[in-house]
């Protein structure tokens with residue numbers, strides 16, 4: 001059965017107390033809603049193992065927010081995919097606009113990371129999306145096509161097998177201004193068609209939406225046929241709010 005794919009991207013937030021209370025609540029109430037949802041929690045690197053201990057018996061999965069392109073060696077401050085694999089991570093977010101913006105990550109670097117993640121059989125969650133200026137100039141599809149082309153160039157025709165795509169318009173992230181769900185539906189359709197055009201053998205492409213999803217607007221996204229999941233920042237930090245989102249998708253999906 002196809003499940004709705006919800007990822008909590010905690011970004012640079014959380015602490016030991018927050019993690020304890022988040023999962024106390026989750027252990028009590030989340031189990032009822034896992035049948036129709038795949039849930040991934042992506043905490044800051046330093047808390048990955050702590051979170052894994054909480055979720056490993058719950059059928060919830062662990063995601064990392066970033067990975068280095070090296071497996072081992074003199075790369076101070078970095079995290080290797082081997083380490084992520086060893087501690088139980090299944091997913092890795094790559095190409096988030098915050099990393100592209102604040103850490104100068106290029107499309108080429110993102111493609112390299114995806115290559116490595118796939119080699120180790122973890123699943124990349126590739127973020128794509130346009131700036132406000134791109135949107136206002138009608139360049140959304142062009143920008144996304146370029147972002148996808150870079151991956152195709154590096155990984156070849158089968159690049160998008162076992163990848164999750166997250167469409168995150170940059171102007172909608174953390175602003176409280178989410179994209180219009182019908183516009184998102186069209187972009188998701190475009191992404192899926194573009195991927196299928198390059199790889200006719202591909203099945204089950206998962207495209208998530210991310211950007212100011214909250215309890216009030218979540219339903220309008222879930223009901224779109226090509227929104228297969230959500231990548232959630234702020235609203236994933238509070239267990240009660242996050243669970244309401246999970247429950248909404250359970251009730252609709």
Ligand code: 13P
Pocket residue numbers: 009096168172173174175176210211212213231232233234235
């Ligand atoms: P917000 O839900 O806080 O807008 O963040 C979205 C996001 O960037 C998830 O990766």
